[in-house]
Amino acid sequence: MPEPTGRGSREFLPSANQALSEMEEATGKPVMIVDAPELNVLATIRRAGPEDSSHVLRIKDGEKRAADYLIVFQCRMALRDGLEPRAVLRDKPAMREQVISECEELHGQMPVAKARELGSFIYDGLILQLRSMGPGLLVDRWIRQHCPDLQEAQEQAIASEITNNLGALQPSIRASYPGTLYEASISMNAAYARFGADLLGKPYLAVPYLSQGYGDKASRLIALALEGGSPAKEPEDRQIIDSWAQELGISGWYDWSERDEQV
Amino acid sequence: MSEPQPISFSVPEAGFDLTLLPEAARERGSEAFREAVTIYYKDAYREAGGRVDVGFNDGQIEVNWEPQAGQIPARATITALLESGRYDEAIPLLLTRLQLEPEHVESLYNLGMVFSDRMQLPEARELLSRAVELDPGHANAQVALGIAALRDNDPDAAQGPLEKAVVLEPRNPFALRALGQLLMMKDNALAALPHLRAAATVAPDDPINLFTYAQGLLAIEGESHETEAGELFKRALRLAPVGELAEKIKNQQRRLAERVMRANAQGMPRLDAVMYLSSALEAYRELDPEGQKQLLAEAGAVGQKGLSINSPEQNHHLKHFRGGTTVSALQVVCILYVGIQLLLPGQDAGIDFAREYELAKVMSGRGGEEK
Numbered sequence: 001m002p003e004p005t006g007r008g009s010r011e012f013l014p015s016a017n018q019a020l021s022e023m024e025e026a027t028g029k030p031v032m033i034v035d036a037p038e039l040n041v042l043a044t045i046r047r048a049g050p051e052d053s054s055h056v057l058r059i060k061d062g063e064k065r066a067a068d069y070l071i072v073f074q075c076r077m078a079l080r081d082g083l084e085p086r087a088v089l090r091d092k093p094a095m096r097e098q099v100i101s102e103c104e105e106l107h108g109q110m111p112v113a114k115a116r117e118l119g120s121f122i123y124d125g126l127i128l129q130l131r132s133m134g135p136g137l138l139v140d141r142w143i144r145q146h147c148p149d150l151q152e153a154q155e156q157a158i159a160s161e162i163t164n165n166l167g168a169l170q171p172s173i174r175a176s177y178p179g180t181l182y183e184a185s186i187s188m189n190a191a192y193a194r195f196g197a198d199l200l201g202k203p204y205l206a207v208p209y210l211s212q213g214y215g216d217k218a219s220r221l222i223a224l225a226l227e228g229g230s231p232a233k234e235p236e237d238r239q240i241i242d243s244w245a246q247e248l249g250i251s252g253w254y255d256w257s258e259r260d261e262q263v
Numbered sequence: 264m265s266e267p268q269p270i271s272f273s274v275p276e277a278g279f280d281l282t283l284l285p286e287a288a289r290e291r292g293s294e295a296f297r298e299a300v301t302i303y304y305k306d307a308y309r310e311a312g313g314r315v316d317v318g319f320n321d322g323q324i325e326v327n328w329e330p331q332a333g334q335i336p337a338r339a340t341i342t343a344l345l346e347s348g349r350y351d352e353a354i355p356l357l358l359t360r361l362q363l364e365p366e367h368v369e370s371l372y373n374l375g376m377v378f379s380d381r382m383q384l385p386e387a388r389e390l391l392s393r394a395v396e397l398d399p400g401h402a403n404a405q406v407a408l409g410i411a412a413l414r415d416n417d418p419d420a421a422q423g424p425l426e427k428a429v430v431l432e433p434r435n436p437f438a439l440r441a442l443g444q445l446l447m448m449k450d451n452a453l454a455a456l457p458h459l460r461a462a463a464t465v466a467p468d469d470p471i472n473l474f475t476y477a478q479g480l481l482a483i484e485g486e487s488h489e490t491e492a493g494e495l496f497k498r499a500l501r502l503a504p505v506g507e508l509a510e511k512i513k514n515q516q517r518r519l520a521e522r523v524m525r526a527n528a529q530g531m532p533r534l535d536a537v538m539y540l541s542s543a544l545e546a547y548r549e550l551d552p553e554g555q556k557q558l559l560a561e562a563g564a565v566g567q568k569g570l571s572i573n574s575p576e577q578n579h580h581l582k583h584f585r586g587g588t589t590v591s592a593l594q595v596v597c598i599l600y601v602g603i604q605l606l607l608p609g610q611d612a613g614i615d616f617a618r619e620y621e622l623a624k625v626m627s628g629r630g631g632e633e634k
């Protein structure tokens with residue numbers, strides 16, 4: 001079981017403290033920060049439901065300075081759609097089954113159970129990526145503009161994420177993924193790299209994707225996220241996600257439900 | 264600033280975007296293709312420094328970039344170079360960026376601005392035209408394109424971008440000022456004034472705009488805006504007390520003063536000026552050549568600070584005038600005028616006292632004698 005670190009076990013930067021306070025004031029419930037080395041992403045937040053006493057923010061490595069950035073990122077993500085229960089992306093069993101079946105075909109030499117597990121894993125990964133990447137651009141832009149104390153941590157986290165994502169360009173990974181799913185995932189990675197490159201002033205971060213012709217698609221995805229709203233209001237998560245799915249050709253791959261359980 | 268991390272990735276040769284390569288190098292797998300791909304990646308990482316290795320293996324392009332420790336990110340470098348006017352160093356970085364991303368609007372805009380400042384106007388206009396074509400909502404690029412066209416003596420081409428910029432950002436002081444200047448160049452002061460007035464509201468400390476605005480006010484026929492224009496000249500001079508603009512402002516101040524003076528005299532020669540010019544002629548006559556030069560220099564120095572010749576309250580002490588005398592601003596201008604006629608004939612005195620000077624020469628017994 002992950003160990004709760006709570007608040008006060010270490011000193012946070014002002015922006016992180018403020019984000020936690022805002023989250024707590026807005027919802028009336030505290031945020032419990034949990035070290036979670038088992039996570040396969042950097043951090044997650046679970047907003048408290050009516051029966052929960054606190055929100056739970058899991059961070060892969062809570063002691064690193066990047067934790068402050070991740071706290072702000074997750075708190076702002078959690079509050080993006082206001083205080084109403086967040087719309088949640090649900091898997092679509094038929095699409096999951098289709099991905100699993102394509103994986104079975106691709107990995108004929110693999111035991112069926114393993115191939116099914118792999119198919120399920122990469123389907124979930126795509127849905128998680130779709131859920132967080134587009135809205136995350138708005139949050140990262142906000143952090144860059146409003147949190148000078150997080151500049152270095154944000155820079156490190158984004159550059160590191162972009163660099164890690166490059167692993168998906170390896171021929172072996174490319175060969176393991178069903179084509180449509182791979183293209184959708186790489187296109188989202190390209191959008192994130194291009195956005196991060198511009199945000200951090202490090203154009204070289206986007207080179208791997210630009211050299212493969214993903215530049216235009218990346219720009220379209222970025223525009224859908226950053227410019228999809230009105231001048232007075234940013235687009236809601238659901239609007240961004242649906243428009244991204246349409247651009248990526250995966251519109252029918254998920255369902256929406258209204259209850260927030262896991263981000 | 265965090266240290267950049269090394270980057271390694273693979274791209275299938277079949278997946279490389281051929282439009283990034285010269286046409287002669289687009290046959291995948293060929294020697295020319297591989298050479299061009301290698302150059303592409305080396306260029307792409309050049310502005311980030313460090314070392315790039317590009318290899319080809321089994322249909323894959325393997326790229327490995329090792330950053331050099333302690334380097335500043337490229338955009339910060341470019342921005343710093345541009346802000347400090349180090350254009351020679353910024354230009355290669357911007358060109359590299361555009362080679363990597365030919366449609367990067369900010370780089371097109373920045374390089375266009377640099378070329379415009381260097382009066383490389385055809386290049387500037389081409390880059391800025393591409394920038395606004397790609398992003399018509401980039402108000403600053405529209406302004407820069409308009410200004411480049413103005414510098415290139417093409418006011419007709421300047422008008423469209425400047426009007427777009429004002430529509431895009433009605434409170435952009437550069438857009439308002441440039442459009443106002445353009446309309447002034449086209450002798451349409453009436454159309455220019457609203458833009459110049461708006462620019463003066465959003466940027467009240469911009470001496471160039473205040474100066475242009477004042478000129479616009481004075482250019483309107485049949486209306487009397489001398490007092491407002493005079494105030495604007497004074498404000499502009501306080502903001503830019505030295506330099507080329509200051510000289511232009513002072514020159515305009517003198518012309519405005521003369522205009523007011525003429526208006527007050529209803530077109531007749533001013534008798535007070537005739538008297539002062541006559542007195543100045545006598546004073547110069549009493550001095551040896553060195554003393555004359557000293558008096559002219561002293562009057563010129565006082566004049567540099569700006570003179571209100573229509574204000575009898577403004578007095579100045581001239582120690583080389585008749586052994587040290589306190590005189591009015593109009594008198595200083597007359598002493599300056601006479602000095603220039605005697606010692607620097609042909610030079611613009613900044614005010615036209617020709618009729619008064621002819622009368623003064625007759626009065627002081629020097630009619631028809633210039634030297």
